[in-house]
Amino acid sequence: MAARGGDVMSTPAPAPRLSLGTLDAVEAGHRPRVDPRALGVGVVHLGIGAFHRAHQAVYTEDAVAAAGGDWGICGVTQRSRSVVEQLGPQDGLYTVLAHDAGGSSARVVGAVRELLFAGEEPGRLRALIAAPTTRLVTLTVTEKGYRHDPATGRLRRADPDVAADLDGWSTARPPRTVVGQLVAGLAARRAADAGPVTLLSCDNLPANGAVLRGLVGDFCAALPDGDGLREWIAASVRFPSSMVDRIVPATTPADRDQVQRLLGLRDEGVVVTEPFRQWVVEDDFAAGRPAWERAGAVLTADVAPYEAMKLRLLNGSHSTLAYLGLLAGHEHVADAVADDGIAALVDRLMAHDVVPTLAVPDGFDVARYRQDLLDRFANPALHHRTLQIAMDGSQKLPQRLLGTISDALAAGREPRAACLGVAAWMRYVSTGRSEAGVALPVDDPLAARLGEVTAGAGSPAAVVDALLGLPEVFGTDLPADARFRALVEEALEVLTRDGVAGAVRESVAS
CATH class of the missing domain: 1.10.1040.10 (N-(1-d-carboxylethyl)-l-norvaline Dehydrogenase; domain 2)
Known part of the structure; x- marks a missing residue:
């Protein structure tokens, strides 16, 4: 098999799987910047695909390494169990493999401490958003995950899944759309008096924080008893905007083989990216945040x-x-x-x-x-x-x-x-x-x-x-x-x- 850079290498023989139990076998230069075992969960992330793992999770681990804090991540997958199946046996660990013309570098990231498939555990997702230990809910669900009209920014109430979420509210049917899941979690948080929280969109939408605020408001407005919830959200929830930038192509079998050669362990959760990364975040948080500026992010009043x-x-x-x-x-x-x-x-x-x-x-x-x-x-x-x-x-x-x-x-x-x-x-x-x-x-x-x-x-x-x-x-x-x-x-x-x-x-x- 041809490796990057033109060298010919054979596929490596089967190796032990990356996990907390095998992490000590990884060379120090490739290990997480923090001890994953000591990291509590403070962030719930919806949409734990490759981009989040190559971008925000890396920034968060670096921020904790620099300034501390229980900002471990519970990663929520929306559409399938694939990420849970990749990372679950690995205790949330995975490798970020960065390529450029000069070569490759690899680091294991340990910021993801829990995993959840929303389709199977909607009650657990709602409880996590409502938990007082959760101070930040972040999103990378792609543009289409917001179920909105891009031209107007408004919630598509005629969307079949949005309509089903609204119709099912009174019958306790678990919501399946991202906005419905957020509103259900916020309603549970309000009922539990669990305190303020921040919802941070990291998707490629102009004024993504304002868009998310508007969609949550649209959903609440469509509920028969939504006025009180909407007032609580206005007082207790922040929706900062952010801009993210890192190119993250799809991982190939050759990438997984390269990581195995570098680490001596098999990693089914490898993400591939470039050395460049950028994150600009509106500094408006209701319940604290990781010290992302210590990891190179720009915190600003205007994104x-x-x-x-x-x-x-x-x-x-x-x-x-x-x-x-x-x-x-x-x-x-x-x-x-x-x-x-x-x-x-x-x-x-x-x-x-x-x-x-x-x-x-x-x-x-x-x-x-x-x-x-x-x-x-x-x-x-x-x-x-x-x-x-x-x-x-x-x-x-x-x-x-x-x-x-x-x-x-x-x-x-x-x-x-x-x-x-x-x-x-x-x-x-x-x-x-x-x-x-x-x-x-x-x-x-x-x-x-x-x-x-x-x-x-x-x-x-x-x-x-x-x-x-x-x-x-x-x-x-x-x-x-x-x-x-x-x-x-x-x-x-x-x-x-x-x-x-x-x-x-x-x-x-x-």
Whole structure:
């Protein structure tokens, strides 16, 4: 088997599993920064996927190592038992494997002290949120996990699971949506008089704290006895915003084999990432927090400028790379960036379309940040799949590209590169195939609706009309803007006629 860096290595023989019982066999340089056995739980985290384990959990362990505190994490998985099955036999331990062109580094993280599958233990989840020892509930549930309309930020009460949670409130049916679970836990906390708590969203949503506050309020407003709960939440719960940044591709068997060679132990919970990490957090907490600033996080009164830069520069570029790359047949982000035309288009997107819309914090070198992003995208060791980034596009476009487009049009500029990114998404969801005819699965909560509205669209103009008719994605203002419609239609026509190479060439030259 080919290892990273080109060396040929065989698959290692079976080894003991990573756990507290085998941790002493791990070399000191790879061990957790704190003793996991001595760490009490103070954080409940919803959505314990790879990103959380590579990002917030690492910051939290480093903060405890620097300043102490019982800030161990109970990780809650929402959709399946897979993370519980990976980490349960390992006592919550797992390895963070960081790759760059210069090599790899590995560290075992011990911040996750308990695990819970919400689908099997809803009562335990509610009790944990209500426990006085829980002072912080954090979330990485992806954009679609909020069950909201990205264009309006409001709770989708017509969503079948949201409606079932509301209908089941009086019959004590356990809620299945994230917002329903949070409200149930907060109601139990209020009944137990367990004190204030903070709910911290770490997902890629603009003003994610305010969005979460609004969704919790919308859910309470739909309950027959929700007024009292809503008043208690307003007085006792904080919803700070945050901005997170670390690229975390899917783990491969080769990554697990590499960790086994490094540690001498088998780890089924390996997460893969890059050396870079960033976290900006609004410093508004009701019941304390870990000393994340001691771990390198930025605690600030205003996350918005950092958030806009990251969502529009990194995430907007990432989505544009993903859709153009998929159509052109590039499996990984690094392959797409190696395509000179796509790289030039992304550079133009950042410099011409995005940067003029930003309120850059004083002293922040945005030109350096742009170049760093291109360098990070080009990291050949990450193997970040374009198809992974392309998931859930209907939920991502508003904050990643549409905000940039709206602001640019309002300033009298033509955001051609950003509109090509939107057109590439339209081409991807309406055809489901690359230029070479390879099938591309559309993994999106609106996949059926996207297929339905584009089924009879026989021209680029018809595809644009069909998709701009989805207010849950595009709202109502942008579709009514003739300039936006013309730019997207032109981009999709060129993309359809001349392919990715022709479309990026024309966009960069314009």
